[in-house]
Amino acid sequence: xxxxxxxxxxxxxxxxxxxxxxxxxxxxxxxxxxxxxxxxxxxxxxxxxxxxxxxxxxxxxxxxxxxxxxxxxxxxxxxxxxxxxxxxxxxxxxxxxxxxxxxxxxxxxxxxxxxxxxxxxxxxxxxxxxxxxxxxxxxxxxxxxxxxxxxxxxxxxxxxxxxxxxxxxxxxxxxxxxxxxxxxxxxxxxxxxxxxxxxxxxxxxxxxxxxxxxxxxxxxxxxxxxxxxxxxxxxxxxxxxxxxxxxxxxxxxxxxxxxxxxxxxxxxxxxxxxxxxxxxxxxxxxxxxxxxxxxxxxxxxxxxxxxxxxxxxxxxxxxxxxx
Amino acid sequence: xxxxxxxxxxxxxxxxxxxxxxxxxxxxxxxxxxxxxxxxxxxxxxxxxxxxxxxxxxxxxxxxxxxxxxxxxxxxxxxxxxxxxxxxxxxxxxxxxxxxxxxxxxxxxxxxxxxxxxxxxxxxxxxxxxxxxxxxxxxxxxxxxxxxxxxxxxxxxxxxxxxxxxxxxxxxxxxxxxxxxxxxxxxxxxxxxxxxxxxxxxxxxxxxxxxxxxxxxxxxxxxxxxxxxxxxxxxxxxxxxxxxxxxxxxxxxxxxxxxxxxxxxxxxxxxxxxxxxxxxxxxxxxxxxxxxxxxxxxxxxxxxxxxxxxxx
Amino acid sequence: xxxxxxxxxxxxxxxxxxxxxxxxxxxxxxxxxxxxxxxxxxxxxxxxxxxxxxxxxxxxxxxxxxxxxxxxxxxxxxxxxxxxxxxxxxxxxxxxxxxxxxxxxxxxxxxxxxxxxxxxxxxxxxxxxxxxxxxxxxxxxxxxxxxxxxxxxxxxxxxxxxxxxxxxxxxxxxxxxxxxxxxxxxxxxxxxxxxxxxxxxxxxxxxxxxxxxxxxxxxxxxxxxxxxxxxxxxxxxxxxxxxxxxxxxxxxxxxxxxxxxxxxxxxxxxxxxxxxxxxxxxxxxxxxxxxxxxxxxxxxxxxxxxxxxxxxxxxxxxxxxxxxxxxxxxxxxxxxxxxxxxx
Numbered sequence: 001x002x003x004x005x006x007x008x009x010x011x012x013x014x015x016x017x018x019x020x021x022x023x024x025x026x027x028x029x030x031x032x033x034x035x036x037x038x039x040x041x042x043x044x045x046x047x048x049x050x051x052x053x054x055x056x057x058x059x060x061x062x063x064x065x066x067x068x069x070x071x072x073x074x075x076x077x078x079x080x081x082x083x084x085x086x087x088x089x090x091x092x093x094x095x096x097x098x099x100x101x102x103x104x105x106x107x108x109x110x111x112x113x114x115x116x117x118x119x120x121x122x123x124x125x126x127x128x129x130x131x132x133x134x135x136x137x138x139x140x141x142x143x144x145x146x147x148x149x150x151x152x153x154x155x156x157x158x159x160x161x162x163x164x165x166x167x168x169x170x171x172x173x174x175x176x177x178x179x180x181x182x183x184x185x186x187x188x189x190x191x192x193x194x195x196x197x198x199x200x201x202x203x204x205x206x207x208x209x210x211x212x213x214x215x216x217x218x219x220x221x222x223x224x225x226x227x228x229x230x231x232x233x234x235x236x237x238x239x240x241x242x243x244x245x246x247x248x249x250x251x252x253x254x255x256x257x258x259x260x261x262x263x264x265x266x267x268x269x270x271x272x273x274x275x276x277x278x279x280x281x282x283x284x285x286x287x288x289x290x291x292x293x294x295x296x297x298x299x300x301x302x303x304x305x306x307x308x309x310x311x312x313x314x315x316x317x318x319x320x321x322x323x
Numbered sequence: 324x325x326x327x328x329x330x331x332x333x334x335x336x337x338x339x340x341x342x343x344x345x346x347x348x349x350x351x352x353x354x355x356x357x358x359x360x361x362x363x364x365x366x367x368x369x370x371x372x373x374x375x376x377x378x379x380x381x382x383x384x385x386x387x388x389x390x391x392x393x394x395x396x397x398x399x400x401x402x403x404x405x406x407x408x409x410x411x412x413x414x415x416x417x418x419x420x421x422x423x424x425x426x427x428x429x430x431x432x433x434x435x436x437x438x439x440x441x442x443x444x445x446x447x448x449x450x451x452x453x454x455x456x457x458x459x460x461x462x463x464x465x466x467x468x469x470x471x472x473x474x475x476x477x478x479x480x481x482x483x484x485x486x487x488x489x490x491x492x493x494x495x496x497x498x499x500x501x502x503x504x505x506x507x508x509x510x511x512x513x514x515x516x517x518x519x520x521x522x523x524x525x526x527x528x529x530x531x532x533x534x535x536x537x538x539x540x541x542x543x544x545x546x547x548x549x550x551x552x553x554x555x556x557x558x559x560x561x562x563x564x565x566x567x568x569x570x571x572x573x574x575x576x577x578x579x580x581x582x583x584x585x586x587x588x589x590x591x592x593x594x595x596x597x598x599x600x601x602x603x604x605x606x607x608x609x610x611x612x613x614x615x616x617x618x619x620x621x622x623x624x625x626x627x628x629x630x631x632x633x634x635x
Numbered sequence: 636x637x638x639x640x641x642x643x644x645x646x647x648x649x650x651x652x653x654x655x656x657x658x659x660x661x662x663x664x665x666x667x668x669x670x671x672x673x674x675x676x677x678x679x680x681x682x683x684x685x686x687x688x689x690x691x692x693x694x695x696x697x698x699x700x701x702x703x704x705x706x707x708x709x710x711x712x713x714x715x716x717x718x719x720x721x722x723x724x725x726x727x728x729x730x731x732x733x734x735x736x737x738x739x740x741x742x743x744x745x746x747x748x749x750x751x752x753x754x755x756x757x758x759x760x761x762x763x764x765x766x767x768x769x770x771x772x773x774x775x776x777x778x779x780x781x782x783x784x785x786x787x788x789x790x791x792x793x794x795x796x797x798x799x800x801x802x803x804x805x806x807x808x809x810x811x812x813x814x815x816x817x818x819x820x821x822x823x824x825x826x827x828x829x830x831x832x833x834x835x836x837x838x839x840x841x842x843x844x845x846x847x848x849x850x851x852x853x854x855x856x857x858x859x860x861x862x863x864x865x866x867x868x869x870x871x872x873x874x875x876x877x878x879x880x881x882x883x884x885x886x887x888x889x890x891x892x893x894x895x896x897x898x899x900x901x902x903x904x905x906x907x908x909x910x911x912x913x914x915x916x917x918x919x920x921x922x923x924x925x926x927x928x929x930x931x932x933x934x935x936x937x938x939x940x941x942x943x944x945x946x947x948x949x950x951x952x953x954x955x956x957x958x959x960x961x962x963x964x965x966x967x968x969x970x971x972x973x974x975x976x977x978x
Binding site for chain 3: 223242245
């Protein structure tokens, strides 16, 4: 087990290195691109361009450029925005991270419970009209563009029905830290949580249902039935338990991808000052240092999270543990 | 079956966009028409109505008649006409990006699965890494780099405003989602008895690749294709919504929703109609994709697992 | 002999509704299992032998399946029971072991837990007693170091050991009837005999009856008191093991016996084969199910011959050939019995 974890961590470090190289190549070595002009943002002065060139060693060979970039982003952590002069990027990201985490965490709680509930319900109601109905609704959930769903939610809760008893409690768009006002934190985030979780509820419910239904043909499920344990126990302890293996490994990666920046659309629509919105705001000015740093940190977060998922996965599926 | 009909209706409608714009709506969907007027119930009404307070103005809402059927946007342009043109761009980008992704992925997957050894290890690792990236992060990184100066590799130059840019970006982002299953399929086909028999008979590599392996891998690519189109359209709309996808003056469903944000509370029909079009298109593509899968490859369920994240 | 047998199946019929029409997997099967006896059910794959016994266990959960007839367990019709009543019989009164021990256990639970789960479902023993019972069972089925291995996962055991664990599980509540569905097919030849012997000794101790499903006539000859031969969802011949092996009456049984190499008979030039392939259950013809492949096929076979007892010794067969002609016809397929090997 420990050997497995160590091996996984070693491979994680290799991937981290490769990722940083890819990010570097995208921003510094895309053919036909002048990285200085990119980084300076729109309407840059020649002085800024020259400063950037020397700051990032752009006249030196690529490996040196790579090291300079990594030094400024990871070691010195003093990379700063050019279009938004002098603002340091890393503190901004650190300030935005709790917002993103709050958003994704709440949505994840909803999507875990709702999708397990719907998936189990549909699987156990197989043969009735409810199964295709639940799966059809889930498929619609998967098809809705999340940013659009967010806008419609805003339209309904902020304006059209805001003055009715249904949504009068919904505060204006924005964010309140949990530590300042737990109730405000909750009310500000409920609608974003629901919107963000819709896609995942639909998708996970479908995956879970199909896993449970196909486990119906597994020999060990037949064995479980032959033991004379209750149907409920067969479903929960045997079929659901083994189907959770896929569920958990998917969940880890999706959760990580959302924290790393995938929740950007929801943050933008609901005006939540998270990491994704930070990226979005810098898009308008093509503020490359910010984008580059958020992309790199997001990618790092995902790689670390997926290593953790693999180690957790080994706990869930004993076959991989000793293999 | 119903989904196929719906999809065909959408495609034909968007193909007829120019006819609608010139014959029925009689407006140019790409030129602003701030001082335009239309006739409703015999009365001439301006397309952009000044607000009673004197501050700002409001575009006309849905008229439910031939001109300005769904109302106007802030530029006074016919929303219905833009919706059809936008659908054209969305579908073209979605399909082209899916073709790009599947084509590159098939080649890479075949190469990796067929060569094995170091080549396979390197390619698989690279695919894993790109795959680990959140779709939007990678697309944003590529878009920001390419949108300023365009893409030029040797003789190929792509203008920053071209539809090709989102096609290339989205297509590239989705390569691992197709290449990984293709590679897996190549490996499993290679282990099948008849292929091992062909190898034992000393079949030439090229013959093996094109006669034995490719025909067996193609069905899984075909199965993924409609789902890829759906994922690409969704990604395009999101990037366009963030204004780093399809660039003005071109319109896509994503840019229409983006433009509609400003008038969401006064004229919500702009955003709602475009979003509904996306949702319906994605829904029918997903249903269709499931149908194709059931018809071609009933055991493919496992391989499409990652679809969720692709659309997140 | 007591008036009610342990298990009596009467005119059991199992149909599956499929996209290409209904498929009859079991077509009017009747048989009896007495207390303490071993019944062998023989047939090729797809002959309905597993489906028959799965229906007895109530393990056919496919919503498209339709089961008719009656399954009397000690005078109680199982098909009339509700889910919970049937469940309380399954695992305690009737238990089952399956073909592939590699996939029959849930990979994510420890083996001790899996055996204990069955005991817990049917008894109210304390945790400690259940633990002791599991250890006892593991000892009985011959797992060395049971104390250490009770918390291992299935993948840490060999195939033979896993089948032993499955047997431990099946016998954990001392069932009256054990159904063994091809229990040795997936195992190495060297392990097969050990597993069969284990089943034999353990069920003898508890005086349980056994229904042994197999396509291996050697296994049947060794274990079973009586045999029934199934073909395409029907029983074509049934009787005591001795009569079936010494005086097989149905041409299909001849084919089965002829295709099996034996050491107690003269070695034939080559083993006989049965011409043709097993029928597809989709296009079932009226008449004898074996007729399309039978070399003695005649027009009268197109009317289904019933399974009848012709000699008054409990030996049933479903063939219209005159009894006195069969010996000579059989000789063409099988070498006569009792002749010593002339090597």
